[in-house]
Amino acid sequence: MRAVVLGEYGDTDVLRVVEVAEPTAGPEEVVVEVVATALNRADLLQRRGLYPSPPLAGFAPPAPEIPGMEFAGRVIAIGERVTELQVGDEIMGIVGGGAYAERLVVHERQTMPIPASVGLRDAAAIPEVFITAFDALVVQGGLTSGLAALVHAGASGVGTAAIQIARAIGARVIVTASAGKLAACTALGADLAVDYSTEDFVASALAFTDGDGVDVVLDVIGGDYVNRNISALRTGGRIVQVGTMGGGRTDVNIGMLLPKRATLIGTVLRSRPLEEKIAITRRFAAEMLPLFDQGRLEPVIDSRFALGEIAEAHAAMERNANVGKILIDITA
Secondary structure: OEEEOOOOOOOHHHOOEEEOOOOOOOOOEEEEEEEEEEOOHHHHHHHOOOOOOOOOOOOOOOOOOOOOOEEEEEEEEEOOOOOOOOOOOEEEEEOOOOOOEOEEEEEHHHEEEOOOOOOOOHHHHOHHHHHHHHHHHHHHOOOOOOOEEEEOOOOOHHHHHHHHHHHHOOOEEEEEEOHHHHHHHHHHOOOEEEEOOOOOHHHHHHHHOOOOOEEEEEEOOOOOHHHHHHHHEEEEEEEEEOOOOOOOOOOOOHHHHOOOOOEEEEOOOOOOOHHHHHHHHHHHHHHOOHHHHOOOOOOOEEEEEEHHHHHHHHHHHHOOOOOOEEEEEOOO
């Protein structure tokens, strides 16, 4: 099968499509013919050797290093103990890696059905960012109806998903974005979109909440945003850190954190045990997946590339001009 295999780390020129052996399913796993996958910031880090993936399912060691953390495709083979899926089912899901390939292996309970309102190719834009946003805002952040969230990088994949989830559950949402992306954020349902380059998001968040501060902050930036997030937070609020695009090291003002009785949570999906990935996938499928067919959630797709154009796709993400997801079409 064709796959992008990282034989070395570096710039986009290390992304090469090669032929590799196909993976085989274990007893509770399925083999998926991948129709489409999507880019995530973690893929860029992995390409540079900064975010190694766990061993790939379905391969005997040493397994090839194939990036790709989400997929949409069709089941083409099943393990002997698989009970919920059958050959021909169209599914989507998150994986630790391996989605930049024509085939992958995944545990059957780590998959979700494709919403009827979403095409199979477009469904690749759902799993990673919507589960990440749901887990950060609702599961770990405790966001519910009537509360307020501050979401950084509102036009990113996670940001566009977070806006929609917050609105769908009846919460208010403030986002930060560059000037050219503010309109896209408000069109998705953001109550307030703040230009991070010219406006003070702390002042904007406090004004929006009548001085109380937001209940939850979803941050993919890190760096000097951490102390500012604390300032924007209400007493008892939570900051959920899901990325560090602005830097992984900073001085945290504990003196501000303590009187607010605030919680700072760091989280990733990729390195979690299988059981935890299954649990969050199942909860998302039960609570959020029906909202796609109700027209309350939808994948936001910026652009799409063929598998052979993977280097161009990575370059497009690094330019940071996309609103929503960049997809990779793999098979017909």
